[in-house]
Amino acid sequence: MASQPPTRPALRERYERRRQEVLATAARVFAERGYQATSMADLTEATGLTAGGLYHYIGSKEQLLFGICDDLMAPLLEQARPIAGGDGPPQERLRALLRTWLRHVAAHRDHLLVFAQERHVIEREPQWRAVRRQRREFEALLDDVLAEGERTGAMRFADRRLALLALLGMVNHTAQWFRPRGRLSAEQIADGYCDLLLRG
Amino acid sequence: MASQPPTRPALRERYERRRQEVLATAARVFAERGYQATSMADLTEATGLTAGGLYHYIGSKEQLLFGICDDLMAPLLEQARPIAGGDGPPQERLRALLRTWLRHVAAHRDHLLVFAQERHVIEREPQWRAVRRQRREFEALLDDVLAEGERTGAMRFADRRLALLALLGMVNHTAQWFRPRGRLSAEQIADGYCDLLLRG
DNA sequence: TCTAAGTTCTAGCGGTCGTTCGGTATAACG
DNA sequence: CGTTATACCGAACGACCGCTAGAACTTAGA
Helix, strand or coil: CCCCCCCCHHHHHHHHHHHHHHHHHHHHHHHHHCCCCCCHHHHHHHHCCCHHHHHHHHCCHHHHHHHHHHHHHHHHHHHHHHHHCCCCCHHHHHHHHHHHHHHHHHHCHHHHHHHHHCHHHHHHCHHHHHHHHHHHHHHHHHHHHHHHHHHHCCCCCCCHHHHHHHHHHHHHHHHHHCCCCCCCCHHHHHHHHHHHHHCC | CCCCCCCCHHHHHHHHHHHHHHHHHHHHHHHHHCCCCCCHHHHHHHHCCCHHHHHHHHCCHHHHHHHHHHHHHHHHHHHHHHHHCCCCCHHHHHHHHHHHHHHHHHHCHHHHHHHHHCHHHHHHCHHHHHHHHHHHHHHHHHHHHHHHHHHHCCCCCCCHHHHHHHHHHHHHHHHHHCCCCCCCCHHHHHHHHHHHHHCC
8 A cells, every 4th residue: 555754864865866776767767668558567577576575666557657746747847836937037037937847847758757647647536636826836937937028028929828828739749759868958949939929 | 241332322331321310320429428439229229220230331340440540640641731821921821720629529428538538549550550640741741830830949858759759648638628618619729839949 | 021231249268467475685763 | 683664586376358160031133
């Protein structure tokens, strides 16, 4: 049923570090084969642990997926909040937001691929409310910046809602094709998307 | 092992019609719960058939997925080829292509959601080569139109490859949020994306 | 009407799934 | 040092998986 973090302070850190390793390894395997198609046997092989040892860290397969989603969204939100809430010109805030976002996508490709793959579960099941809220908060941060850009006249959209959805689509899709040593860096991609959205 | 279409011509049509029904029903259930997470028992419940009857039409669960992907890609390609290969101005061909594409996305949301969800399988496994080729051909049709627009000076891209990838991302993502009786029609969305790509 | 083809049913097979649990070795803490 | 929390092991469990065989029923075509 459970995975309990140690109460002894000296062991706490080691446990968390190892747990992160397990999550990252699992994210990689899930991204390759799919969450549902990956068996716990696949994960024991990939982590080097056996079934019992694995469950010492993860609690259940679903909690493992939850951990991956949280590792994706929580740090992204933490970085995005101060940028979106800053007081510079909206178009500069948008550019900074996109660069941070795409760096995060590039660094957490596996996590995002799993997130996108299992979206139907995350959007439907009650136990995924917390993750849904994270996703919605991030989208609201983006929309606020676009809305303020429109208000100040710095941006103009035929349909702001559609522009936001298009942006979400292109950025999330980036995880499908981005390669770390590819032709374009995360920043170049971010600027490319930004120009696509704002030019004219 | 297999599902054999009837040899008698009079029954052939009925068989194909029923088979299409089964595919569409399966696509709906797969889109809701995920391909891997859906059991054959779920499908027997959804189709009204029992296990044996179901296998009379589908051959195997994987062939069922293949059928869904083909129902998505084959008619889209058939519509897209003459538009992309036409001789009007490139920007008009692009607009027509996008409208057709988005009408197709709107009409086959379930199919596209399943396709996107199982992309990791389709892109990796050897037996999915035919579907990969369909996807690549469609992307090539799009890129050809963009390239000719650039050549004739009708379009200008900072990075044409990135523009194509952005376009693919936003359109495919549309299946996630499009609602048949929503605020925007498929054509309005297509025009919105087209303007985003070309304006400036 | 008769026959062969087509359609669907029922029952269940072998295998794999996520998970559990009792155990052992190790390290922290008093 | 002794005690106890921690780390990990590995066999085994019950449930469910995709799929099949074989028979029963229905319909098309001669």
